[in-house]
Amino acid sequence: xxxxxxxxxxxxxxxxxxxxxxxxxxxxxxxxxxxxxxxxxxxxxxxxxxxxxxxxxxxxxxxxxxxxxxxxxxxxxxxxxxxxxxxxxxxxxxxxxxxxxxxxxxxxxxxxxxxxxxxxxxxxxxxxxxxxxxxxxxxxxxxxxxxxxxxxxxxxxxxxxxxxxxxxxxxxxxxxxxxxxxxxxxxxxxxxxxxxxxxxxxxxxxxxxxxxxxxxxxxxxxxxxxxxxxxxxxxxxxxxxxxxxxxxxxxxxxxxxxxxxxxxxxxxxxxxxxxxxxxxxxxxxxxxxxxxxxxxxxxxxxxxxxxxxxxxxxxxxxxxxxxxxxxxxxxxxxxxxxxxx
Amino acid sequence: xxxxxxxxxxxxxxxxxxxxxxxxxxxxxxxxxxxxxxxxxxxxxxxxxxxxxxxxxxxxxxxxxxxxxxxxxxxxxxxxxxxxxxxxxxxxxxxxxxxxxxxxxxxxxxxxxxxxxxxxxxxxxxxxxxxxxxxxxxxxxxxxxxxxxxxxxxxxxxxxxxxxxxxxxxxxxxxxxxxxxxxxxxxxxxxxxxxxxxxxxxxxxxxxxxxxxxxxxxxxxxxxxxxxxxxxxxxxxxxxxxxxxxxxxxxxxxxxxxxxxxxxxxxxxxxxxxxxxxxxxxxxxxxxxxxxxxxxxxxxxxxxxxxxxxxxxxxxxxxxxxxxxxxxxxxxxxxxxxxxxxxxxxxxxxxxxxxxxxxxxxxxxxxxxxxxxxxxxxxxxxxxxxxxxxxxxxxxxxxxxxxxxxxxxxxxxxxxxxxxxxxxxxxxxxxxxxxxxxxxxxxxxxxxxxxxxxxxxxxxxxxxxxxxxxxxxxxxxxxxxxxxxxxxxxxxxxxxxxxxxxxxxxxxxxxxxxxxxxxxxxxxxxxxxxxxxxxxxxxxxxxxxxxxxxxxxx
Numbered sequence: 084x085x086x087x088x089x090x091x092x093x094x095x096x097x098x099x100x101x102x103x104x105x106x107x108x109x110x111x112x113x114x115x116x117x118x119x120x121x122x123x124x125x126x127x128x129x130x131x132x133x134x135x136x137x138x139x140x141x142x143x144x145x146x147x148x149x150x151x152x153x154x155x156x157x158x159x160x161x162x163x164x165x166x167x168x169x170x171x172x173x174x175x176x177x178x179x180x181x182x183x184x185x186x187x188x189x190x191x192x193x194x195x196x197x198x199x200x201x202x203x204x205x206x207x208x209x210x211x212x213x214x215x216x217x218x219x220x221x222x223x224x225x226x227x228x229x230x231x232x233x234x235x236x237x238x239x240x241x242x243x244x245x246x247x248x249x250x251x252x253x254x255x256x257x258x259x260x261x262x263x264x265x266x267x268x269x270x271x272x273x274x275x276x277x278x279x280x281x282x283x284x285x286x287x288x289x290x291x292x293x294x295x296x297x298x299x300x301x302x303x304x305x306x307x308x309x310x311x312x313x314x315x316x317x318x319x320x321x322x323x324x325x326x327x328x329x330x331x332x333x334x335x336x337x338x339x340x341x342x343x344x345x346x347x348x349x350x351x352x353x354x355x356x357x358x359x360x361x362x363x364x365x366x367x368x369x370x371x372x373x374x375x376x377x378x379x380x381x382x383x384x385x386x387x388x389x390x391x392x393x394x395x396x397x398x399x400x401x402x403x404x405x406x407x408x409x410x411x412x413x414x415x416x417x418x419x420x421x422x423x424x
Numbered sequence: 425x426x427x428x429x430x431x432x433x434x435x436x437x438x439x440x441x442x443x444x445x446x447x448x449x450x451x452x453x454x455x456x457x458x459x460x461x462x463x464x465x466x467x468x469x470x471x472x473x474x475x476x477x478x479x480x481x482x483x484x485x486x487x488x489x490x491x492x493x494x495x496x497x498x499x500x501x502x503x504x505x506x507x508x509x510x511x512x513x514x515x516x517x518x519x520x521x522x523x524x525x526x527x528x529x530x531x532x533x534x535x536x537x538x539x540x541x542x543x544x545x546x547x548x549x550x551x552x553x554x555x556x557x558x559x560x561x562x563x564x565x566x567x568x569x570x571x572x573x574x575x576x577x578x579x580x581x582x583x584x585x586x587x588x589x590x591x592x593x594x595x596x597x598x599x600x601x602x603x604x605x606x607x608x609x610x611x612x613x614x615x616x617x618x619x620x621x622x623x624x625x626x627x628x629x630x631x632x633x634x635x636x637x638x639x640x641x642x643x644x645x646x647x648x649x650x651x652x653x654x655x656x657x658x659x660x661x662x663x664x665x666x667x668x669x670x671x672x673x674x675x676x677x678x679x680x681x682x683x684x685x686x687x688x689x690x691x692x693x694x695x696x697x698x699x700x701x702x703x704x705x706x707x708x709x710x711x712x713x714x715x716x717x718x719x720x721x722x723x724x725x726x727x728x729x730x731x732x733x734x735x736x737x738x739x740x741x742x743x744x745x746x747x748x749x750x751x752x753x754x755x756x757x758x759x760x761x762x763x764x765x766x767x768x769x770x771x772x773x774x775x776x777x778x779x780x781x782x783x784x785x786x787x788x789x790x791x792x793x794x795x796x797x798x799x800x801x802x803x804x805x806x807x808x809x810x811x812x813x814x815x816x817x818x819x820x821x822x823x824x825x826x827x828x829x830x831x832x833x834x835x836x837x838x839x840x841x842x843x844x845x846x847x848x849x850x851x852x853x854x855x856x857x858x859x860x861x862x863x864x865x866x867x868x869x870x871x872x873x874x875x876x877x878x879x880x881x882x883x884x885x886x887x888x889x890x891x892x893x894x895x896x897x898x899x900x901x902x903x904x905x906x907x908x909x910x911x912x913x914x915x916x917x918x919x920x921x922x923x924x925x926x927x928x929x930x931x932x933x934x935x936x937x938x939x940x941x942x943x944x945x946x947x948x949x950x951x952x953x954x955x956x957x958x959x960x961x962x963x964x965x966x967x968x969x970x971x972x973x974x975x976x977x978x
Contacts, residue, residue: 095446181750219784222754224766248754250784293766296454296505296552321768325506389553 087168097180109163119184121288123241132163139172149398178288190281202340212252219252225313226290232281240266245309289421298326304396319351332375376403394420425453428944430499440944457559458508464562465515468543470614472522487607494590495761499918500744504763578627580945588923589638598679601648609637635930638923642888653707656802662718669787674698675741696720703882706800723832723862737781801879803889824852831917837940843966858884860915911973939963
């Protein structure tokens with residue numbers, strides 16, 4: 084079987100070389116050589132493995148068009164999990180070398196320690212490592228995710244960790260129950276405290292640009308709050324304050340969660356301000372009405388200066404908010420996003 | 425960004441210095457510029473501190489802040505731009521505090537209040553873009569067009585010497601050792617830099633004064649280390665891991681190590697030294713901790729491999745930190761002046777997070793075969809066998825001493841120092857210090873009359889020990905140090921090595937060979953000046969340099 088040579092250059096200019104067999108996608112080929120590139124769903128659905136092909140021919144498999152719009156395809160942006168090389172390729176990646184893992188992405192076993200409905204169609208899932216012989220460290224960068232496997236199915240779904248790296252073996256996820264979702268179905272119907280899941284990761288390159296000196300705006304749609312909670316919790320834990328404005332939005336008040344905790348984080352982080360907005364509020368809702376994109380537009384109209392924009396939520400929100408940020412003069416390179424849906 | 429303070433700085437035909445968005449060390453442009461601006465602000469503290477001293481008041485707390493701040497700017501120490509934005513604010517606050525106090529005290533004593541300019545008047549911009557604009561005026565080479573590269577090089581050599589000496593003084597301070605006269609020396613040197621000096625002779629004289637100051641600083645650190653932990657004793661260190669939970673401690677700060685050893689007592693966690701922390705095993709009060717298990721890994725530039733493979737947390741107490749790899753980014757911790765964005769910093773000596781990590785991580789799962797090396801030949805140990813050494817020289821058993829000291833680094837030319845050690849004749853003794861020794865310290869060099877041929881004197885600051893030994897030998901033979909059958913091959917990388925070099929020059933040591941490449945701030949004219957005054961030379965080939973050295977009769 085012919086093999087193609089892949090050269091991947093990271094944002095910080097470091098280079099990786101590996102082979103990709105014909106008919107293999109790039110994420111899988113890299114993994115087979117022990118290189119774990121950031122990715123989430125591996126199904127063309129999340130956009131986490133976005134890259135750009137500077138040279139070479141390839142086929143794109145099936146993917147979610149909201150993650151890779153036509154104009155992106157035209158400029159040769161690719162989703163690496165859906166990129167099948169036809170020749171040698173030169174790829175540039177939008178993340179730093181430090182976000183690449185090396186080794187094997189082997190499953191570890193974790194037990195469900197808590198399962199709780201925290202808002203309408205929203206659950207909090209807590210897991211603890213069960214295989215203590217591998218140590219209890221949960222090491223990840225805030226913003227990263229783990230892949231959770233539905234027991235007995237081999238089906239995996241990636242969810243952002245909402246807690247911080249810790250040495251007690253604990254993981255926390257905020258999960259939106261999707262009507263047709265496989266993991267949602269498992270969680271709402273079959274999952275129980277004490278059950279054991281296979282967990283893979285951590286993965287993903289979304290997260291705070293720790294070396295940036297710009298103030299940041301976080302835009303969270305629903306459970307898109309999870310990576311931002313992780314970032315803010317770690318800042319509070321480490322005593323590292325920064326100027327951050329968080330916009331957290333849901334459709335209805337009944338879908339709100341973690342609002343009290345956000346207030347608590349504001350006490351610990353003087354640089355943090357929070358706008359909670361509801362798209363379709365009840366008449367007595369005293370907070371901001373509209374989508375997080377509306378709130379972003381309003382906020383940017385009141386402010387000036389350089390910002391880093393971080394977006395996590397459904398694709399429509401991420402796309403709309405990205406456009407608003409760019410229309411306000413924020414460079415595309417200062418906008419960091421993760422979509423789910 | 426313009427930075428040429430370390431050995432690995434970018435060199436090209438059009439000029440030397442890191443000027444791109446990121447330096448070779450990994451320091452980004454923003455961080456480098458903010459460091460320059462902070463140093464400019466520190467000169468403002470010095471301007472008022474020197475005036476206050478003339479009015480009879482010392483400002484030790486401001487001085488201690490100055491030492492810390494200077495230390496953060498050494499190569500491979502702190503890469504966190506947000507930390508420097510905060511330190512700039514603190515610098516201006518200290519400066520303002522001293523300024524008000526100076527004005528009050530002068531008024532009380534009926535003295536005229538001097539109207540100071542430059543850093544004394546600087547107001548830090550309120551925004552980050554504003555600070556970065558101000559930083560352009562604080563770069564070491566900002567006046568290049570007006571004063572030329574020689575003056576810039578001399579100012580740089582002085583500043584880098586100040587930085588290196590400040591790092592040593594900070595280590596001593598952590599052990600509770602301080603000296604107000606020494607602090608006055610730092611203030612005066614920084615105040616001198618604030619005057620935009622352009623007289624080459626005056627600048628060189630100041631650089632040598634910093635060399636003298638650093639000699640006193642190293643003496644203070646030697647007193648701090650030996651006073652806190654006992655005089656170094658010869659002994660062995662195991663380079664092989666043993667089964668169990670593990671913490672790796674790197675950098676130079678023995679106080680941090682001592683605190684960690686205290687906090688991990690009885691917890692079943694083994695503590696390993698890394699890099700320049702190796703000499704810790706020679707101090708009786710540190711090696712008395714049974715869980716100070718051994719030394720792991722090699723010199724700093726190999727840390728990606730060493731730290732990735734280490735199955736526990738890593739504590740970095742000073743330089744040299746390089747960008748932590750993903751594989752261990754969550755389990756590396758910084759302390760003191762060290763910092764990397766997104767890496768957890770330990771405040772106030774509470775190592776509980778490091779200990780929690782050690783419990784959670786797997787540790788070593790089996791014992792490896794023991795591999796022992798010798799350490800602990802500080803001045804007391806060598807002086808203890810001085811009679812034997814002197815007899816061996818008199819009888820001709822020892823024909824020559826080579827001092828191969830200083831930093832290690834990634835440059836291929838550093839093989840020179842290994843080659844000198846390996847090619848040194850069997851009737852010579854090799855004194856070593858600093859992390860450059862990792863290139864050869866696990867070799868078996870044998871012994872001469874019971875004296876090991878390789879004597880590890882300790883950390884780079886233990887150059888003080890080497891100077892004491894050389895002085896004692898000179899006294900025994902009734903000659904000067906330059907007349908001894910002693911050759912110094914100094915491997916430099918960062919600013920502490922600059923301070924040590926200035927100390928050796930200030931003591932009148934001649935014929936030092938410096939490598940693997942000469943500092944970029946040593947312009948041809950400056951090098952010619954130092955060569956003429958001190959016979960300072962670049963390293964050549966090991967074979968040639970050994971041959972030249974041996975022409976000194978034993």
